[in-house]
Amino acid sequence: MIPFLLYLGFFILSFVAVRAVVGGIARTGFSSLKTVTFGDESAVVPDRRASILSVIALFLLWGSFTGSALLPSFLHMPGPAVGEFTFEHTVQDADGNTDDATVTVLVYDPEVTEGEPEVPTVDPGDGFAKNDAMIIETYDSELARLQNNDELTRDDGTNIIAVNGEPITPGGRLEFDFGSITMSTRGSLNIAPDQGLQMEPIWLPPPEAVVSRLFEIANDGFRNFTLLEHLGYSLFRVVVGFAIGAAVGIPLGYAMGLSNWFRGWFDPIVEFMRPVPPLALIPLVIIWAGIGETGKIVLLFLAALWIMAIAARAGVSGVNITKVHAAYSLGASKWQIMRTVIIPNSLPEIFTGARVAMGVCWGTVVAAELVAAEQGAGMMIMTASRFQNTDIVILGIILIGVIGFGIDILMRIAERYLVPWKGKS
Amino acid sequence: MNGLAINNLSMRFELPNGSAVQALQDVSLDIKQGEILSVLGPSGCGKTTLLNIVAGFLAPTAGNIVLNGSDVHGPDAQRGMVFQKGALFEWMNVRDNVSYGPRMKGQRASEYAGNVDHLLDIVGLGDFKDKAIYELSGGMQQRVALARCLANDPDVILMDEPLGALDALTREKMQSLVLKLWKETGKTIILITHSVEEALLLGERLIVMAPRPGRIHKEYQLPFADLGVNADLREVKKHPEFGKVREEILSMIWDMEEEIMGRTEAAK
Ligand SMILES: Nc1ncnc2c1ncn2[C@@H]1O[C@H](COP(=O)(O)OP(=O)(O)O)[C@@H](O)[C@H]1O
Ligand SMILES: [Mg+2]
Numbered sequence: 001m002i003p004f005l006l007y008l009g010f011f012i013l014s015f016v017a018v019r020a021v022v023g024g025i026a027r028t029g030f031s032s033l034k035t036v037t038f039g040d041e042s043a044v045v046p047d048r049r050a051s052i053l054s055v056i057a058l059f060l061l062w063g064s065f066t067g068s069a070l071l072p073s074f075l076h077m078p079g080p081a082v083g084e085f086t087f088e089h090t091v092q093d094a095d096g097n098t099d100d101a102t103v104t105v106l107v108y109d110p111e112v113t114e115g116e117p118e119v120p121t122v123d124p125g126d127g128f129a130k131n132d133a134m135i136i137e138t139y140d141s142e143l144a145r146l147q148n149n150d151e152l153t154r155d156d157g158t159n160i161i162a163v164n165g166e167p168i169t170p171g172g173r174l175e176f177d178f179g180s181i182t183m184s185t186r187g188s189l190n191i192a193p194d195q196g197l198q199m200e201p202i203w204l205p206p207p208e209a210v211v212s213r214l215f216e217i218a219n220d221g222f223r224n225f226t227l228l229e230h231l232g233y234s235l236f237r238v239v240v241g242f243a244i245g246a247a248v249g250i251p252l253g254y255a256m257g258l259s260n261w262f263r264g265w266f267d268p269i270v271e272f273m274r275p276v277p278p279l280a281l282i283p284l285v286i287i288w289a290g291i292g293e294t295g296k297i298v299l300l301f302l303a304a305l306w307i308m309a310i311a312a313r314a315g316v317s318g319v320n321i322t323k324v325h326a327a328y329s330l331g332a333s334k335w336q337i338m339r340t341v342i343i344p345n346s347l348p349e350i351f352t353g354a355r356v357a358m359g360v361c362w363g364t365v366v367a368a369e370l371v372a373a374e375q376g377a378g379m380m381i382m383t384a385s386r387f388q389n390t391d392i393v394i395l396g397i398i399l400i401g402v403i404g405f406g407i408d409i410l411m412r413i414a415e416r417y418l419v420p421w422k423g424k425s
Numbered sequence: 426m427n428g429l430a431i432n433n434l435s436m437r438f439e440l441p442n443g444s445a446v447q448a449l450q451d452v453s454l455d456i457k458q459g460e461i462l463s464v465l466g467p468s469g470c471g472k473t474t475l476l477n478i479v480a481g482f483l484a485p486t487a488g489n490i491v492l493n494g495s496d497v498h499g500p501d502a503q504r505g506m507v508f509q510k511g512a513l514f515e516w517m518n519v520r521d522n523v524s525y526g527p528r529m530k531g532q533r534a535s536e537y538a539g540n541v542d543h544l545l546d547i548v549g550l551g552d553f554k555d556k557a558i559y560e561l562s563g564g565m566q567q568r569v570a571l572a573r574c575l576a577n578d579p580d581v582i583l584m585d586e587p588l589g590a591l592d593a594l595t596r597e598k599m600q601s602l603v604l605k606l607w608k609e610t611g612k613t614i615i616l617i618t619h620s621v622e623e624a625l626l627l628g629e630r631l632i633v634m635a636p637r638p639g640r641i642h643k644e645y646q647l648p649f650a651d652l653g654v655n656a657d658l659r660e661v662k663k664h665p666e667f668g669k670v671r672e673e674i675l676s677m678i679w680d681m682e683e684e685i686m687g688r689t690e691a692a693k
Contacts, residue, residue, distance in 0.1 A: 325482055326512040330526040330577050331502030340525070344516035421515035424559035 002197060003061055010060070014053045025049075059207060066206035067198045077197035080138040082107050084120065085178040087164050089146060089189065091129040094157030099127035103146060105178075106135045107193045111201075128152045134191075139200045141192035143184070159187055205391040210398070213391045222392070223383060225375040231399060234369065234377040237293065238361045238407075241300020245357065249305045250350060253312025254342070270309055278303035278364040282371055291372035296365060303364045304357040311353020315346020348422040351415045358411060362404045377403075427493050429456040429479070429581055429613060434488035436474050436639075448474040449485070450638035458580075461607050461614040461650055463628030465621060465674065467682045471639025472617045476583050479615065480506050492580060502526060505579035507570050507587045513558045519545065519569055520554045526577030537576070544572040547609070548602060564595035571606065581613045589619065600626055601658055608654045621674050625649055625667060626658055633674060635681055637688075643677065645670065 025047050026032065037043040063071040067079050084106050092098045104120050117135055124130040128151040136142045152158045161167060163181050166174055168189075173182040179193040201209065217227045225233075255262035256270070281299055289295030319342055327337045369378025377400050384392035415422065436449040448471040456462055464472050477483045479490055481500040490497040492504070506512075513522050521528075523545060527537035545554055548568040558566060567587060574582055587603075588596045600623060607614055607627075618624050624631050629650045635642035647670070653661045661667065 320511050322508045322510075322512040323514065325480070325500065326506060326508060326573075327525070327529075328482075328500035329480055329502070329504060329506040329579075329583075330529060330573070332525075332529045336529050340529075341514065344514070347516070419516075421557065421559050424515070 003065060007057060007061060010053075010057045014050070014057070018049055018053070022049075062204070062207055065197065065199050066201070066204055066209075068206035068208060070206070070208055079196045079198045080107070080109070081178060081194045081196065082109050082112075082138060085193075087176065087178070087181070089129075089160050090162040090165070091147065091150065091152075091158050092161045093128060093152050097128075098161070099129040101125060101127065101129035101146070101150075102131045103144065103191075104131070104133040105191060105193065106133070107138060108135060109138045124149070128158075136191065136193055138193070139195055141190055144189045144191050146189060154187070160189060163189070202388050202390055205394065209391045210395045213389075213395050217392070217395070222380055223375070230375050230380050231377055231403065233373075233375045234362075234365050235403065237296045237300055237365050237376070238358070241297045241365070242304045242354075242357055242361050244297070245301045245304025245361075246308045246354065248301075249308030250312045252305075253309040253314075254316055254338075254346075256309065256313045257316025257346075258338075258342075266309075270306055273302075273306045274310065278360065279367050282368050285368075286372060291374075296368050296373070299368055300361045300364060303360050307353050307357040307360065308350070311349050311356075312346060314353075315349035316342055318349055319345040347419045348415075351411070351419055351422070355408060355411045355415075358407050359404065362400075362407060366400055427458045428460075429458075429493075429615075430454075430491040431456075431475075431479065432488050432491065434475070434478060434485050434490075436471065436478065436483070437486045447638035449478075450640050452488070452639070452641055454632070454641070456581075456613055456615065458613055459611045461616065461627060461629050463616045463618060463624035463631045464634060465618065465624045465631060465678065466634030466639075466642070467636055467678055467685065468619065469685075470634045470636035470681075472634060473585055474639065475634075476506075476585050476615065476617055479581070480504050480583050502530070502577055503579055504581045504583060505574035505577055507567075507574050507582065507584040509586045510563070510566070510590045513566055513569055513573070515558045517558070518554070519550060519556050519558065519561070522558065522569055523572045523576050525573060541572075541576055544575050547606070548572045562595075564591050564599060567591065567599060568602070571602070575606065575610060575612075579612070581615065584614065584616045586617055586619060588623065596623075597658060601653070603627055604650060604653050604658075607650075621671055621678070622662065625671060625674075626653055626661060631674075633677060636685060642681075645674075 025045070027034070027037070027043065027045075031037070031043045031045075034040065034043055060071070060075070062068070064075050065077050067073075067076045084104060086102050086104045088100050088102055090098050090100050102122070102125065104122050106117060106120050108117050119135050120133045122131045122133045129147075130149045130151070132144065132146050132149065134142060134144055146160065147153050147158060150158065160183070161169075163174055164176065168174055168181070168183050170183050170185045170187050173180060177194070179191065179195075182190045182192070184190060214227075221227065222230065252262075252266060256266050257263075278299060281302060285295045285299045285302075289298050323341055323345065324337060327341045332340065365376070366378035369376035370382045373379035377396055381393045381396035381400075384390075384396065431452060431454040434449050434452040435447075438446045438448055440446065452471075452475060454462075464475070466472055474483065478485050479497070481490075481497055481504065484498075497504070514525070517525070520541060524534075524537050524541045527541070542551075542554070545551055548571055550565060550568055550572070553561065553565065558569070561569065567590075570587070584603075588599050591599060603614075603616070604627060606612075616624075616627055618627075625647060626649050628645075628647055631645040631647055632641050633643045633645075634640065649661050649664065649667060652664070
């Protein structure tokens, strides 16, 4: 909730600040003369300053809530309390006599302190309840055995009845500025020092931890494979699965677009397989082909096959009949029309399909590796999550995103180069 | 026997809902070699259907087409077609579009290059040979379509509203170009149009078709195409006969359309 509100605040603040200080971006070219821009989608261009601020905001939030060393400390959210604090507790014996004793708690950060620090030595004090001392790790809580050292123990019928003068009963909870104290049903105090607003590294590591993991894994590898091998395996599966899927799917789609018999034969299969998400096939493919390369490539082949077949079929049905007529009247044979009209005309559709298929394959390979694999981007984050290496999980997610984005950019460049006429007729 | 004979052509479209449209009823025409014929008529009277049958894209329900003494079945390179739009191949540049027919016949570049360049110069696209189709204006695209058809050297050129998608000024220039090409190449041309002026300017002979069923309603022999070859088309339009025939045909088509509307009104 707090991160979200901060993000919202940052959004509004940057908008207002940039508008006030620099002004909105000037519309250029023809759009600068338009008087109606609200509702005219073509007049909306991304404000790149907003994009930059948006990325900065995300990293600021990330760093701030993880106490990142990359940020000056005044930008950090309050971290977990470290150091000593004390509180009083009141013990009542079976006869109704009460006695106070002080508890000294030392909170230490295991990432900073090597080994366990010494428990602070305290003077036992007087009365039947003696003063106590204990140590607690940051983000941890500890059940305090306060009565063990007392002259009268729980077996003698003593009970803790108050903390810092505030009464407490089993199941109760008290809040103090050093943290919270709850009483268990059996009457012991559980001490939870204040954790601050930062995230524990096990939930969200700071950015620099992810970066150093990147270098570590790039140099030393992860689970017997280097980082490049992990990513390379995933990419290899996608490329091979997609290539086979396209090599079968495109001719199949053409056949469906050109022949009644093929259309009739494959329609039920394609229409049935199209809505089945490839992820649903993972269990079956594992049963049939195991967790090795074959299974994954079969899965990606199936993921790409229907998409490419449907794209090719749409490419054929999309051919303007006047182009086919024109080619016939210019003396072209069926095969020549296939080669010079139908195939080129279907390329834009096929490229659109290929971009979709590549995206689906990339998502499917990661999911398949999550389920079972010995190497690959998905296996990396799954294994890391079992060992609670959250930094590797986040690193993996970022790499998967970057590669997926890279694939799409490459396909778009190829598209612009190979089908320059797309969307221009 | 040279020329194109359209013999007792009928075309009936059976609709999926059980009814039928008689698009053509017993249409006969003889077109001499080298003649330019324009076809006019209210929309829906079967002009496109007639042209598609001559081109060989449709088989008529009755009648036949005879070109230079032999029956026509299916499309081939003898009958070239110029469509209103959308028939150029965007994945080829201007030159490759124009050389498409010769290339499909297996000619080598050395055989067709000269003619293709020459045709592109005639249609005024000498400087645009390597441009992509989508970089050209609508008028230029139609010039490419004309050149592509001519490069294939067909016996008959069929045009279905070839200038219909162009603006008025471009259209005027293209009309002169069509006349010039007709004169220079001596091709037989059938030109469908919905512009009465265009039909008068470009047709040596003009037929007006009537709808439901589609049939030939009236035929004219006109001098304007020959006049227009060597003169400004705007001068031709000032010819006293031109205005007279134009008014006559306009009111004829007007009457037909009124009749169609009346029939639809009555049907309601
Ligand atoms: N494929 C078809 N199926 C059914 N009816 C058609 C088909 N093609 C044309 N028609 C009908 O035939 C008639 C003539 O059409 P068309 O030749 O396109 O007319 P025009 O070109 O003169 O406007 C119209 O009534 C049209 O609805
Ligand atoms: Mg028509």
